Amino acid sequence: MPVSFNHTIIAAKDRQESARFFRELLELPEAPSWGPFTNIQLDDGTLLQFAEPPVEIQMQHYALLIDDDLFDRVYARLRERGVTHWADPQMRRPGEINDEHGGRGVYFKDPAGHAIELITRPYL
Template sequence: MSVELNHTIVGARDKQVSAEFFGTIFGLEVGEPAGPFVPVATANGVTLDFANVPEGAEIAPQHYAFLVSEEEFDAIFGRVQEAGLTYWADPARRREGEINRNDGGRGVYFLDPDGHYLEIITRPYGSGDPE
């Protein structure tokens, strides 16, 4: 059996709000709550299970990167812009309001409501010419 990522838990202040934000921006369906989680599944079957952190607890921001097609990039990036979200071309957040062209594709970073760093790319890193 090969090793595959099945799911990961995403800490949130309000799991429903965070799952709906993610589902809306990425154009994915938010699943029915399952125990303490609100799941959102990606096309390759990986589920992001949004869960509330304990009251008063800090959320440790995580980085979640998604490989998308050119068409999906256009749609997702359009929703990012429509929502008025700040976005960057780089993970250090120095190139605000730009996208990158790494490896001959396109990429952009933005934050979810809990400060998790979301990234969409159209080419895997190392697959082409760097910008």
């Protein structure tokens, strides 16, 4: 079997809120959840498991590859909801997207403060 990414646990202040944020933004259906996790499942089968840790949450970076049509819809939702976003990871170009690596990209923070990057073309 080739190596593939199966799941990760993402720290959340409110696991339900974080899972709902990603489901609505990325047009994903609800996924079965259990124990301390509220899950969403990406189209490739990868599980994102949101949990509320008993410690202060440290910002992490998560980058998701999406197609151009979904990018257009997601970007429209970000703007409609007034989500602060940037064209760059240094957050120096607010309210913009980038066109690097032959595609488009945008950075924003999720409800727990994690840095989220959406891109339409892989870097490699």
